[in-house]
Amino acid sequence: xxxxxxxxxxxxxxxxxxxVAPLSGHHRLGVVVAADADDDRAREEIRDLAEDLSLPxxxxxxxxxxxxxxxxxxxxxxxxxxxxxxxxARYRMLDPAPGWPWSAGSLVxxxxxxxxxxxxxxxxxxxxxxxxxxxxxxxxxTVEWVVPEEGPVPDLSRAPRQRKLFESLEIREAGCTTSTLxxxxxxxxxxxxxxxxxxxxxxxxxxxxxxxxxxxxDGSIADLVPFLRGAEQVVGRGGAWLWRMPTGEQREAIxxxxxxxxDAGERTLVLVPEIESAERLVSYLSSTLPSGHAVASxxxxxxxxxxxxxxxxxxxxxxxxxxxxTAALLPLAGLGTICVADEPNEAHRAAPGYEGLPIHVRDVAxxxxxxxxxxxxxxSPFPSLALYARKYTGRARVRELRARExxxxxxVRILDLRGSGALLSSDLLDAxxxxxxxxxxxxxxxxxxxxxxxxxxxxxxxxxxxxxxDIPLTLHDSxxxxxxxxxGFRERTSQxxxxxxxxxxxxxxLGVERLREELSAALGEQVGLITADQRYLQDAPLVVGTxxxxxxxxxxxxxxxxxxxxxxxxxxxxxxxxFRLVYGAAEATLGVLLVQTRLPEHHALQTAxxxxxxxFAAAELPRLRALGYPPFVHLxxxxxxxxxxxxxxxxxxxxxxxxxxxxxMSAPVPLRSAGGPPAWRVLLRSGDRAAAASAGAxxxxxxxxxxxxxxxxxxxxxxx
Numbered sequence: 086x087x088x089x090x091x092x093x094x095x096x097x098x099x100x101x102x103x104x105v106a107p108l109s110g111h112h113r114l115g116v117v118v119a120a121d122a123d124d125d126r127a128r129e130e131i132r133d134l135a136e137d138l139s140l141p142x143x144x145x146x147x148x149x150x151x152x153x154x155x156x157x158x159x160x161x162x163x164x165x166x167x168x169x170x171x172x173x174a175r176y177r178m179l180d181p182a183p184g185w186p187w188s189a190g191s192l193v194x195x196x197x198x199x200x201x202x203x204x205x206x207x208x209x210x211x212x213x214x215x216x217x218x219x220x221x222x223x224x225x226x227t228v229e230w231v232v233p234e235e236g237p238v239p240d241l242s243r244a245p246r247q248r249k250l251f252e253s254l255e256i257r258e259a260g261c262t263t264s265t266l267x268x269x270x271x272x273x274x275x276x277x278x279x280x281x282x283x284x285x286x287x288x289x290x291x292x293x294x295x296x297x298x299x300x301x302x303d304g305s306i307a308d309l310v311p312f313l314r315g316a317e318q319v320v321g322r323g324g325a326w327l328w329r330m331p332t333g334e335q336r337e338a339i340x341x342x343x344x345x346x347x348d349a350g351e352r353t354l355v356l357v358p359e360i361e362s363a364e365r366l367v368s369y370l371s372s373t374l375p376s377g378h379a380v381a382s383x384x385x386x387x388x389x390x391x392x393x394x395x396x397x398x399x400x401x402x403x404x405x406x407x408x409x410x411t412a413a414l415l416p417l418a419g420l421g422t423i424c425v426a427d428e429p430n431e432a433h434r435a436a437p438g439y440e441g442l443p444i445h446v447r448d449v450a451x452x453x454x455x456x457x458x459x460x461x462x463x464x465s466p467f468p469s470l471a472l473y474a475r476k477y478t479g480r481a482r483v484r485e486l487r488a489r490e491x492x493x494x495x496x497v498r499i500l501d502l503r504g505s506g507a508l509l510s511s512d513l514l515d516a517x518x519x520x521x522x523x524x525x526x527x528x529x530x531x532x533x534x535x536x537x538x539x540x541x542x543x544x545x546x547x548x549x550x551x552x553x554x555d556i557p558l559t560l561h562d563s564x565x566x567x568x569x570x571x572x573g574f575r576e577r578t579s580q581x582x583x584x585x586x587x588x589x590x591x592x593x594x595l596g597v598e599r600l601r602e603e604l605s606a607a608l609g610e611q612v613g614l615i616t617a618d619q620r621y622l623q624d625a626p627l628v629v630g631t632x633x634x635x636x637x638x639x640x641x642x643x644x645x646x647x648x649x650x651x652x653x654x655x656x657x658x659x660x661x662x663x664f665r666l667v668y669g670a671a672e673a674t675l676g677v678l679l680v681q682t683r684l685p686e687h688h689a690l691q692t693a694x695x696x697x698x699x700x701f702a703a704a705e706l707p708r709l710r711a712l713g714y715p716p717f718v719h720l721x722x723x724x725x726x727x728x729x730x731x732x733x734x735x736x737x738x739x740x741x742x743x744x745x746x747x748x749x750m751s752a753p754v755p756l757r758s759a760g761g762p763p764a765w766r767v768l769l770r771s772g773d774r775a776a777a778a779s780a781g782a783x784x785x786x787x788x789x790x791x792x793x794x795x796x797x798x799x800x801x802x803x804x805x
Contacts (some may be wrong), residue, residue: 086115089130101145103138103167104131105218110208112218114138114173116163118145135220137396140166143457144416150452154774155444155800156721156782165442166414168395170223176216192219222392225292231277232260232287239283246276251285263288295397296390297381298367300374308373312341315486319460320345320422325451325482326462327472329698330489332427332672335464336366339424340373342462343405347378351421355407356446358432360384363407366426370405383408383415385440410434410441413449422460423450429469429665431803443799447472451483466491466672467665467698470658471716474706495674497694500681509646509681514607516679517644521610521626525641529604529629530670531597542582548653548684549582557653568754600646601629632666636673643674648682652689656804657714660689664701667693713770715801721769721781722802725753726762727794735794736767739787747771748780762795766805774801 088106090098098104102117107129114135140148144166152159174195178187186201187193198207198216210216233254241248250272254260267274280286306313312334319326319342330338343353357363363382370380381403383394391411397403401418408415410433425433425447435441442449447463454461463472463483475483500512520527542549549558551569558567558576566575581587601612604627613622615630622628628635635643645651651663667690671678682690692701710717723740725732732753744750753765769784771777781798788796 087121087127088115089127091130094131094134097134097136098131100142101140103135103140103220105133105135105220106131107211110212112176112211112216114171114218114220116140116145116167118149118159118163132214133217133219138167138171138220138222141416143453144414146456147449147453148414150456151442151444151449154448154778155442156778156785156798157442157444162414162442165411166416168222168392169411170389170392171220172223173218173220175219175221177219178215179217180213180215182210182215222396223389225389225393227290228293229263230260230289230291231263231266232289234284234287236284239280239285241285244276244279246270246272247280247283247285250276250280254286262294293393295381295393295402296387297379297394297397297403298371299376300371300378300380301376302373304375306344308337309341309344311489312338313345316341316345318486319462321349321460323454323458323460324484325454325475326460326484326486327428327468327476328462328464328486328488329466329468330464331466331491332669334489335426336369338462338464339366339426340370342422342424343370344374346421347374347404349421350419352401352403352417352419353405353422353424354412354415354417354420355405355424355426356413356433356450357407357409357426358430360386360409362426363409366407370407374405378404380405380407382406383412385409385411410446413446413453420453420457420459422462423454425450425461425463428463428465428472429467429661434803437797437799443802445471445803451475462486466696467668467701470661470702470706470709473702474716491672491696494696495671496677497671498677498679499685499690499694500679501685502681502683503685509603509607513644513646513679513681516642516677517604517608517627520642520676521608525626525676527627527642527644528635528638528640528673529600529627529644529646530632530635530666531600531629531646542585542587542683547582547584548649549576552583557659597629597631604629632669636666636669639673639675641674641676642679643670644679644681645670646681648680648690649684652682652684652687657709658804660687660705662804664689664693664698664705668696668698671696718770718772719774719777719801720805721771721777721784722799722805723767723769723781723784723788724756724764724797724799725767725788725794726764726796727791729763729765731791731794732765735788735791735796739790740767740784743783743787744769744780745776747773748776768805777801 086108098117100117100120104115104117105112106115112132148162148166149159151157152162176193176195176198178189178191178193181187181189202210231254241251249270250266253270254266267277281288315328315338328338339355346353355366357366363384367380367382374380379402381394383391383406387394395415398406399416399418406412406415406417428447433447434445435443447469450461453459472483476485500510502510517527549567551558551574553574558569567578568575597614597616601614605612610627611622611625613625613628615623615628615634617631617634645667651666652660667680680690684690688704689701692704725735736753741750749770751768753767756764756766769777769780771780778800781800785796785798788794
């Protein structure tokens with residue numbers, strides 16, 4: 086929307102300025118995204134400025150780019166960069182009409198105004214300038230704050246508790262909260278009241294401070310020395326980098342980058358996948374970095390404190406900010422470096438229905454670093470292929486720092502199940518018995534989903550795959566068909582193996598409960614359970630659980646009893662996810678890693694077993710390029726919910742005719758249903774990400790015109 090800028094505001098309006106402007110007769114919050122000297126076409130003018138909410142111009146440019154490559158409307162992206170909990174329905178009375186129950190200057194909510202004045206009455210009040218929208222972050226709570234009074238120090242020699250309170254307060258020039266002071270000193274409120282009576286201190290009601298921690302390190306760099314040379318290549322030089330290193334060393338590497346960034350007078354943004362990771366890293370950085378710097382975490386668990394931190398970061402009051410994906414667009418003043426920890430983790434991208442934008446923070450960080458001139462370093466022992474491929478191509482080209490080797494690697498035993506229909510081989514059970522007899526602890530990783538996803542031939546071990554797309558066919562619900570998730574190819578489960586002709590096949594995917602029962606019966610042991618929702622006998626010598634729960638700890642041995650469920654996943658990036666999991670299992674193993682499979686020669690398994698990421702990438706990237714898969718092309722995934730007839734009508738009559746040249750479209754593929762409405766996926770493919778996003782948005786608009794059909798679009802999903 087275009088608006089004229091009144092002369093009184095002209096010197097203060099720029100790209101990124103937050104303004105109040107009329108839209109359909111009502112005041113709305115807006116952000117200036119472009120300035121044009123020719124404003125003759127604008128019919129209305131902005132009414133006011135909301136400068137406390139304004140964004141840096143660089144951040145607006147980043148938001149426009151994200152909107153372009155994700156098919157997410159620009160207002161939605163800009164809103165993600167504004168303070169959370171923003172109150173955009175608050176008005177100030179400028180010229181109340183006679184009879185109104187409010188005085189000039191008072192603040193009133195939109196709901197109350199509508200209830201009192203009516204919808205049209207509120208529209209008139211806004212048009213006539215009687216009220217003005219004044220959007221603001223959520224109000225901060227007030228707390229009791231103790232500050233020392235100026236003047237002579239009172240004689241407290243005969244009041245030791247009061248003296249302890251006063252001495253603790255003296256070292257804080259700005260004072261501190263009452264609760265903090267009493268907690269640290271163990272004194273009572275009566276002692277504090279006596280200090281107030283003597284005129285030594287006073288108690289105020291002030292806004293609650295931002296949850297920012299002051300670093301308390303002694304300046305030692307002994308633990309950081311191995312990482313400083315790599316950090317020096319990033320800090321002050323800009324550019325995008327990937328740094329392969331063991332998972333357990335990432336915090337020291339981040340500390341080294343933050344230390345050098347602080348020395349350069351700039352600030353660091355660290356993006357982590359989970360809230361727990363953020364809290365642990367903030368604690369470590371607070372105790373490691375030189376004293377006197379401000380460190381804070383930023384995530385959804387902070388509630389209203391996020392808005393306070395948003396303002397503190399914008400004002401330059403935070404030197405190192407550690408946050409989850411919602412922090413990627415935080416307006417951090419003086420940004421020098423961005424670190425992306427555990428880069429390939431899929432939690433770095435918002436899934437449908439969760440807070441955040443549907444784009445991996447890796448991509449946001451790379452583009453933000455390019456726009457703002459900040460250095461970006463992505464850390465992981467196994468970078469995503471989407472990042473690794475950028476070494477050779479891509480808008481934000483990535484360079485690689487010297488990799489850090491794993492200090493020790495476990496023994497890896499691959500147990501070949503070809504020719505066997507057994508769930509658990511005798512070799513696996515014997516190995517578990519020996520480990521348990523020796524007092525070892527064994528972690529067993531079960532299928533996360535708990536149902537069969539693919540079929541493998543019992544004779545030759547070949548997977549039933551699509552002849553065109555070279556991805557495993559998946560069992561579709563309880564039908565007798567295997568389906569390709571990309572092109573829709575179908576074949577009966579009873580069809581024989583194309584390689585050897587055998588008709589006996591085994592499904593992949595051992596569920597947690599079944600695996601516990603099988604192990605307990607075979608070994609005569611009580612078996613523990615660890616999942617995200619359940620904990621049972623978790624200290625037992627033998628524990629079964631999901632990958633995330635098991636691999637978060639160290640074990641004498643780790644067992645992958647159904648590796649084929651990993652390698653034969655139906656996703657285009659199934660081999661990459663399988664490599665990461667086997668590698669992560671090896672990192673969590675102190676002694677031996679046991680892997681059962683009917684595909685012992687699979688390149689992802691062989692390279693992960695020896696911890697050789699470059700060899701895996703060298704084998705997998707050419708395969709993906711030859712098939713025309715990401716990261717060499719870009720996809721727009723359309724999920725269509727509704728009757729099959731409506732889906733076919735939308736695809737053939739609306740989507741296909743609307744596509745531009747150079748955009749490929751798959752056939753509709755039915756998705757698994759868990760009691761919800763029937764759904765199909767259509768994939769659009771293009772060599773250009775913005776083109777894929779544009780095609781996806783256009784296709785979604787076209788399909789939405791079909792009655793009874795709901796459409797959701799996602800560009801470059803992490804898993805297809």
